[in-house]
Amino acid sequence: MRAMLLTKAKPAEESPLHEADLPIPAPGPGEIRVRVRVCGVCHTDLHTVEGDLPLPKLPLVPGHQIVGVVEASGPAVHEFKEGDRVGIPWLYSTCGHCAYCAKGLENLCESARFTGYHVDGGYAEAVVVPAAFAYGIPKTFSDVEAAPLLCAGVIGYRSLRLSNAQSGERLGLYGFGASAHIVIQLARHMNCEVYVFTRSSAHRELALALGAAWAGAAQDAPPARLDSAIIFAPAGPLVPEALRVLRKGGTVALAGITMSPIPEMDYSLIYHERIIRSVANSTRQDARDLLRLAAEIPVRTEVQEFSLSEVNQALQALKHSQIRGAGVLKV
Ligand SMILES: [Zn+2]
């Protein structure tokens, strides 16, 4: 099968992924093989190919926002049958018995494995996944529309939950890429006022079109204090910026998997019970809840399409905030 393979981490500009012909993987017990139709391009993929994250496996096929069709099943698969359309996100498997799994925090599982990171992912024609970690895709969505929901959407949904934003409150979003453009629709649906901070004028325009009450740069003062905020951009200096405009007792959720160092800051910025918390991965329940909610609203994903062999260009565009909405590869 055709796949885009990473053999050595390097900057996106140096085209780290190259085309390879790999054997078609065989599903083991409890696993399904999915014929990949589309795969979304995520910031985590950029951090993976550029080596910002330690790489547990090389060579590696990245990609973890996969939409495809079940084409083969191993023994003991009851969840899906051949021909079903499924989605595969970042969370590939968990142990099911560590202290975190037992507490419903499988996103923090000690032995969690991630798609396109510990195991080969969706920048390929086929992928194998435990059936218990795949999800039916609501009919409302085409393949390309559904792909960004699987990570940008699911992580965004968890970030929104952990930001503790409540109906009628003011929510700040820092950075306006794939995840934020979905979160704004969830937040508007729960009647939040959304304030968007981004350098890109194209992203500000999209934010206002999607119902933002205000859009500006990170250093700009919004017209009112925020009840909560989510930082999507991997830039530590945004943390004090967000705290500066946050009300007492408010929460700042950090949605990224990495972030540049957070600068030293005055205690007064977090005093009055302001909370800073990171968001790590997601649970299966997050994925189920987000897909159901997205179909109900319905969320409209803005997508820029690339072919599988254009993945390096897609990652470069993502790196330079040149993608409107989310990038998706058609396999
Ligand atoms: Zn576990």
Ligand SMILES: [Zn+2]
């Ligand atoms: Zn992702």
